[in-house]
Amino acid sequence: MSGITLTYDVYADDFSRAGEASGAVKGVLKQLGVPPDVVRKVAIAMYEGEINMVIHAKGGKITVNIMPDEIDITLADVGPGIPDIALAMTEGFSTASEKVRDLGFGAGMGLPNMKKYADHINVQTELGVGTTVNIKVKV
Numbered sequence: 001m002s003g004i005t006l007t008y009d010v011y012a013d014d015f016s017r018a019g020e021a022s023g024a025v026k027g028v029l030k031q032l033g034v035p036p037d038v039v040r041k042v043a044i045a046m047y048e049g050e051i052n053m054v055i056h057a058k059g060g061k062i063t064v065n066i067m068p069d070e071i072d073i074t075l076a077d078v079g080p081g082i083p084d085i086a087l088a089m090t091e092g093f094s095t096a097s098e099k100v101r102d103l104g105f106g107a108g109m110g111l112p113n114m115k116k117y118a119d120h121i122n123v124q125t126e127l128g129v130g131t132t133v134n135i136k137v138k139v
């Protein structure tokens with residue numbers, strides 16, 4: 001299996017399409033015969049990032065590089081940035097609005113779950129500019 005690159009646009013507040021990108025990547029990984037435990041880790045970590053982009057950002061792009069030994073996911077958004085990454089990594093901490101919580105999102109598990117299911121995570125953020133999260137999952 002040689003490297004494959006997939007890209008997806010994510011739109012702010014578009015809950016009707018939230019999760020489509022992570023679902024599509026899950027399908028591709030299954031077709032490629034990636035082990036189920038790896039598919040699960042990628043799908044969960046990517047879904048959490050995708051939902052965070054829908055809830056908190058003004059849009060963004062997800063790039064997934066599928067390589068024989070590693071899945072590399074970059075979620076780059078144009079949003080408010082994260083004022084306190086350590087606090088945002090705390091389970092249950094959320095800045096989601098009441099409207100978003102009423103839809104069943106915003107439980108404060110996004111970044112903690114990304115970290116839990118990634119073999120490596122790097123979060124770069126700039127207030128008023130946006131956030132880029134890079135997740136690596138070994139195959």
